Amino acid sequence: MRPLTKNRPKALIPVANSPIIDYSIRALVATGIREIIVVVGYRKEHVIRYLNRCEFPIQVVEQKNQLGTGDALKCAEPLVREDFLVLPGDNYIDAASLAKIKDEKNAVLVQDHPYPSNFGVVITKKGEVTEIIEKPEHAPSFTVSTGIFSLSKDFFTVLKGTELTDAVNEMIARGGHLKAVSTGAWQDAVYPWDLLALNKKTVGGIDPVKSGTIDRTAVIRGAVRIGRGAHIGPFAVVHGPAVIGENARIGSHCTIGPSVSIGDRVTVEPFTLLEDSLLMDDSSIGSHSRVVEAVIGEGSALMDHTTVTPGTPFMEIEGTVIRGRFGCIIGDQVRSEPHCIYQGAIVGNNTRIRGGKMITGLDAAQDGVVVV
């Protein structure tokens, strides 16, 4: 997920202007769960600060070393008093799916995935899980574990190692039952461009609210949420679903949406088109730009006449060659001068791109470099 996870844990990456973890918490609350424990580690102060803004108290436990999911769960053991749900804080899930397993003694939410090898593949027999194989090279099925379990308190007796999956397999080997319950709502983000799909999903579920000032010649269609103090200029067109944050400024003649999230204090200059994109807080896009399938990090500025267009580059990430389709993934505090073109490009944090460059793939993926 680099460059986006350098400055924040994945759980705090915003989609539709709320951190990913917020969706899990809201789903839990909507399911009637009030006792929530969050295990924090990487950039823990940021997570804690975020949780403090939540309406009701959430207990926080620190995992000193990020050894694995099983170890994380073990950190929470002293606070767990009864049967419980365990879920990753950086995936999307909805309340209806959680409700399906909430009252099961031992159950796991499963979902079919086109690339099962990135996940724990679930083998079932008559609705019962017989084994979970973590990231197999050749997956025997397309059904994967969402990492969301409903477990009984005595699960901790088999929780010995650092990985949750090992403990689950151990429980099954000892004759324990684990029911597989399927869902279609789960969404994980493994690669940064997966955020575009997550963004599309979450923007699609917003409640439309119109605050701020909207010029009377502007056109707002579909479900659009506009934050306080935001300004939509003359002749701008916003196609829902879209979210526009507080104090954001959309210039005249812009076309925004569908599936666009725009963070707080973002500026979009006149005559710019934005589609299927995620702009984090304090970023800006210059005039006369065309930006499609882009993720733009906090405080980054793309100047005028920028083009972001989807590409499908091959990339070697952590030793494996993969291919994704996206326009660009741009880190935090990037400065990009006029007339740049991005096609399937990943750009590191604090990078500067001189004018007129064409960037694809991992050309500018390192942090803090200057591309001339």
Place this chain on the structure above:
Amino acid sequence: MCGIFGYNGGIKAPGIVLEGLRRLEYRGYDSFGIATLGDKIRVRKQQGRIPETGYETGNLAGSIAIGHTRWATHGIPDHRNAHPHLDCGGKIAIVHNGIIENYLALKQELTGKGHRFQSDTDSEVIAHLLEEVYDRDLLTSLTTVLPRLEGSYAILAIAQGDSRIIAARHRSPLVLGIGDRAMFAASDMAPILEHTRRVMVLEDGDIATFTPESVEIFHDGRKVRRPEEIIEWSVEDVRKGGFSHYMLKEIYEQPAVFSDAIRSLRKEEVPLVFSESGQVTIVACGTSYHAAMVFRYLLEEHCHVPARVELASEFRYYPPPLSGLVIGISQSGETADTIMALEMATLQGSPTLAIVNVVGSSLSRIADATLSMRAGPEISVAATKSFIAELAVFLHLIDVMKSGSLGPHLDHAHQAMEEALLIDLGNAVTCCRAAKDIFFVGRGPYYPLALEGALKMKEISYIHAEGYAAGEIKHGPFALLSPETPMVAICAPGETYAVMTSNIREMKARGTPLIILGEQGDRDLEELADVFIPLPEAGSIAGLLSATVILQLLAYHTADALGRDIDRPRNLAKSVTVE
């Protein structure tokens, strides 16, 4: 933010509520009050913090009590505006946390019907609205009244002849506690956990009634149940919200404090006394004094307005042919020296302006005008977010004088602080924790930051630390430099850069370990430094803020590594109310 607390269960009600309010003081502490329900409703309220000892609950009596500790939003913090508020007949009492946005319209309507208001608060309308519809059933009355309120609220209400407390919430927190023949309601769990571990969290739109034995909750007119929870954590955990110390929590709040302060300052007029003054004198102590020194550099540079900055405790020894405005600045507004200095300025006939965090504090009462820094309650003894909020006020004043040309910089300055929070200070902490003496140097506006960095270091880590203007090092302190005395130098691009680097080279020659804050990618500095810390937005106004955050964190992590009692450093008090 305010705190509310209610108790229904026995004769000690006034004392229990008073103790509960003490636990909620972090939500606000500029006035407090309690109402009890016995044979009739009795109220006692007063301005200021709850006294440590010796507060008499006096004539308060009854087994039912509600209380409130206030952080003023509508109406100055005084006895009149303190909660609980009563209706005209004195038969209904309420406490409220939140903001009633349409209170002016409601107040007008009620005044038209003959209601007499005692306070300037938004909350009082609730009591009068209840009176308007009350017919011996408070639950029905409150259910009728709530749809008329716009905004946010957590309300507790009592009425004469009704042995229940009625509670309601909408977008403000409210928690119920279930004890042994006693029930509690509070803004958070802190005051409840002393009495019971069984709690219920109300949801938006819930109305609850409780007697000592039972709780009933209604939502949309239907009776509902809310799950009961057993809470096993300590009161301290609740308030620190997972952070290891208040200081760290407050450091992390700073980006939001800065943006919120700028945003709300823009909504109000700059006091006339400021815009009309040709010369400015600022009196302050400690951290506020350092903020004032930063102001002086910026004011003279950007606006060419001459400014004097004086230690409040020394101010009176200057023969004062004062002219122009005198600004007193104090987080608590109760700093004795600053109050004395401002009183003196008033006697001289100078116009005065107070900049305080606690609205209605002594300092703001004696000044001609007041600006609030809006940092929210600061608990840690070592000031952090109030320093940033003071800088926000000063930067805003300069922005106004420059007709808004700083505006865009201020809008995005919080980002530099966010970036500073991400920087790993591990090596710098290793360097500092072993030292007996540490020097901090800077030039220009970075000089006061060096002073502030040194102050934070000494007050919480107990390591002897001194801040100097870099040019002064050669006039004496140079004799102390050695491989055992780390030097923290702030060296940002700009006017002072060239001479700073030559100063640093001289120190390097003494073998002094150098911790340098400079612009990212500055190869020269990286080479010179033993520990190089990249300074976000170096050289700009935002860079002053990010440097502040880094120096605070350096002090914090050093003190933490040494195992110091960070939130309560030895021998120090939060506000110094004696000379």
